[in-house]
Amino acid sequence: MAQNLNDFLATQAAQLVKGPIAIILCEDDVEIDTTLSHAAQAGFKVTLAVSSEPLSEDLLPTGTINVTMNTRHPDAHVKAVNAVIQAVPENTWMYYGYNAEYLFFPFSESRRVGEMLTFHTEERRRAMLTYVIDLYAADLSRHPNAVSLGEAMFDQSGYYALGRQNADGEIMERQLDFHGGLRWRFEEFIPEAKRRIDRIALFRTEKGLRLLSDHRFNFEEYNTYACPWHHNLTAAITSFRVAKALARNPGSRHEIGSFRWRNSRRFEWRAQQLMDLGLMEPGQWF
Incomplete structure (x- = not known):
């Protein structure tokens, strides 16, 4: 039990x-x-x-x-x-x-998450930025809950980043708000506070650390995409979560006939596909 x-x-x-x-x-x-x-x-x-x-x-x-x-x-x-x-x-x-979310990281077909995190630790990083990449079924008539692993689609383009501002309107160092996917294309059904696709999903614990409701942390360095001196690893979470919600919620389910558009692409369940499209970054790890 x-x-x-x-x-x-x-x-x-x-x-x-x-x-x-x-x-x-x-x-x-x-x-x-x-x-x-x-x-x-x-x-x-x-x-x-x-x-x-x-x-x-x-x-x-x-x-x-x-x-x-x-x-x-x-x-x-x-x-x-x-x-x-x-x-x-x-x-x-x-x-x-x-x-219904699946973590991918650079070279995850052949390497384990512990290997990657060991390298990330050696680069003096305590957290890793992940992008949440929306997945959705190709045909909602056959998959009304918008979930199909065998026929999963995702947006191959349409992603962008904006400088993150603090409470005083100042741009924060090495922090960006990332947007795209279903949260961007169907933003009229998504509350503004939930439209970002960045999540600090991999992190190392320390005293006083707290996760906040917007998927950021109370220690600002955890919310940065890279260290000051070079690019770092990032990872991706392929997720049916938004598609499920849009297909289920009364305000959107009758308004959306399909999630497919001109930039939809079949997901191959390979980390390399995400790296090729720039949806995660290997940094200095080879």
Whole structure:
């Protein structure tokens, strides 16, 4: 029987000592098994599958622990991630995402996530920028929930960045707001605060670190895309999350006949495809 997240962290946090750790927030029952399997194959030592109700054991690959909390709350990611940050040792690498999201990083077909994070640590980086690349089914009449791994599409262009401003209107150093994908093309259905596609999804814990509701951190250096002296690694999260929401929500589901457009491209489930299009950056890692 799955334990409540807080109870698990209070009694069994020792299981999380060896990172990197993945936290997968299960908001619904779509593609939970493939999401968890993808995390295991990427090389995470432990995956916490956080769900509102206990998951079937059949969905949990080796190394996956199911814990429960209300994952349908708008800020569930804040509660879950910050609770784990407080429970694990400092300098533990963590990743967080949602069901029907799949992390890709440079050369991930042949390398493990731990190798990449070791290199990133050697470059004195404590966090990694990830771009959330929207996936969507090619045919909504056959896949009304907008999810199809076998016929997944994504936007090959239409991405852009704007300088990030602080509360005083000043441009922040090495920080940008990234836009594109379905959040850009269907922005009339997306609240302005949720239109960015950047997420600091990979990070190393330290005392006082807190995740904020907008997927940034309270330590500004964590929110930078690179160090001051050269480009760093970035990664990509391919995600059906926005497509699911647009296909489900009453305000948008009857207004959208298809997500396909002239710049749609079949997703090949390869990191190299994303690198070729500039949707993630290998930096100095070869």
